[in-house]
Amino acid sequence: MSPEPTIPSMNITVLGAGAWGTALAIALAQRHNVLLWGRNPDTMAAAAAQRENAAYLPGFALPETLSLSADFSEALAHVTTAAGATTAAPATQSEALLIVASSVSGLRELAQQLQAFPIPNIVWLCKGFEENTRLLPHQIVRQVLGDAIPAAALSGPSFAQEVARGLPCALSVASVHAGLCEQVVAAVHGGNIRVYSTDDLVGVEVGGAVKNILAIATGVADGLGLGLNARAALITRGLAEITRLGIALGGRSETFMGLSGVGDLILTCTGDLSRNRRVGLGLAQGKPLASIVTELGHVAEGVRCAAAVRALAQECGVDMPISNAVAGVLFDGDSLQSVMELLLSRNPREESA
Numbered sequence: 022m023s024p025e026p027t028i029p030s031m032n033i034t035v036l037g038a039g040a041w042g043t044a045l046a047i048a049l050a051q052r053h054n055v056l057l058w059g060r061n062p063d064t065m066a067a068a069a070a071q072r073e074n075a076a077y078l079p080g081f082a083l084p085e086t087l088s089l090s091a092d093f094s095e096a097l098a099h100v101t102t103a104a105g106a107t108t109a110a111p112a113t114q115s116e117a118l119l120i121v122a123s124s125v126s127g128l129r130e131l132a133q134q135l136q137a138f139p140i141p142n143i144v145w146l147c148k149g150f151e152e153n154t155r156l157l158p159h160q161i162v163r164q165v166l167g168d169a170i171p172a173a174a175l176s177g178p179s180f181a182q183e184v185a186r187g188l189p190c191a192l193s194v195a196s197v198h199a200g201l202c203e204q205v206v207a208a209v210h211g212g213n214i215r216v217y218s219t220d221d222l223v224g225v226e227v228g229g230a231v232k233n234i235l236a237i238a239t240g241v242a243d244g245l246g247l248g249l250n251a252r253a254a255l256i257t258r259g260l261a262e263i264t265r266l267g268i269a270l271g272g273r274s275e276t277f278m279g280l281s282g283v284g285d286l287i288l289t290c291t292g293d294l295s296r297n298r299r300v301g302l303g304l305a306q307g308k309p310l311a312s313i314v315t316e317l318g319h320v321a322e323g324v325r326c327a328a329a330v331r332a333l334a335q336e337c338g339v340d341m342p343i344s345n346a347v348a349g350v351l352f353d354g355d356s357l358q359s360v361m362e363l364l365l366s367r368n369p370r371e372e373s374a
């Protein structure tokens with residue numbers, strides 16, 4: 022077997038020091054010059070002093086080689102070759118990668134802040150539709166930054182805690198810029214992380230968004246003790262919902278059978294590390310949504326996304342009974358009993374319909 026080629030080290034900035042941004046920064050810092058930026062100066066100062074992001078990813082040591090900052094200009098200087106850069110800027114733009122690791126709700130604001138900088142590229146990790154506009158992340162980025170900057174989504178089944186522990190995982194990078202896909206693969210693929218490429222941005226993003234809603238549904242079913250048969254049915258019929266909406270929005274059917282589709286759906290619906298699944302488990306215990314969300318302390322994207330997906334499905338004429346049932350429970354006060362009865366009483370149909 023021939024040895025893996027040596028990958029030149031890149032300057033990488035990760036914007037957003039939540040659980041996932043921190044975990045990916047830890048993994049990438051093994052091979053690259055990584056700077057992790059967070060907007061809260063106190064949190065970042067504490068993380069730098071303790072070499073641990075106790076607020077978002079407790080229990081994981083931050084490598085000494087990982088730089089931490091709450092200074093946005095410093096974070097951007099790390100990946101731009103602009104005149105006047107004060108930190109060790111990359112020699113060329115292709116030696117730099119800018120990763121945005123905020124929630125979907127923070128993506129627009131961060132992209133707006135980036136308008137003032139000559140960024141080399143942009144890769145985002147968030148999964149969902151923007152609440153009010155119902156836009157996918159790539160549409161938000163395009164609206165704010167235009168389409169001249171190479172842009173990509175990095176998605177797929179990946180619990181932050183497992184990546185931070187160095188456990189194996191496989192991701193999908195999606196972009197219409199083949200060169201950026203290659204660059205993300207060069208930066209992230211290796212060691213225990215595999216990265217596959219696709220140009221189906223819509224498919225990858227719809228899979229990542231809707232699986233969060235289905236994880237809430239599966240959490241409810243498991244919390245109510247409905248059994249493993251019900252869980253498998255929800256996952257499988259959930260995949261049919263993802264596929265229908267994804268195709269209606271322009272995605273390709275094969276993408277939903279991949280890592281960002283069925284892969285992430287299985288992980289999030291079955292893994293107790295999922296915040297979205299835990300929202301469902303909490304609802305099944307009769308806890309109010311607000312207290313579940315406060316207890317989590319992290320974003321559960323499926324909650325905000327459920328309203329957007331319900332509206333989009335209606336607009337596109339796509340049948341999404343499970344996602345609609347979740348929205349009914351979250352926003353209309355529907356009882357778990359009533360939505361279960363509704364789902365079970367639907368007319369029989371062709372499985373492929």
Ligand SMILES: NC(=O)c1ccc[n+]([C@@H]2O[C@H](COP(=O)([O-])OP(=O)(O)OC[C@H]3O[C@@H](n4cnc5c(N)ncnc54)[C@H](O)[C@@H]3O)[C@@H](O)[C@H]2O)c1
Binds near residue numbers: 126148
């Ligand atoms: N946690 C995971 O295992 C995981 C894995 C893959 C993908 N994701 C996705 O990545 C995204 C982030 O998840 P997370 O787990 O890191 O969430 P988190 O709640 O742990 O952290 C979110 C971070 O975004 C930051 N943020 C939000 N709005 C911002 C803004 N306007 N400006 C700057 N920063 C802002 C917050 O300060 C916080 O640091 C979500 O869309 C999630 O679905 C998470």
Ligand SMILES: O=P(O)(O)OC[C@H](O)CO
Binds near residue numbers: 179288
């Ligand atoms: O914890 P969740 O439910 O936000 O899921 C995290 C990741 O998206 C899993 O791939």
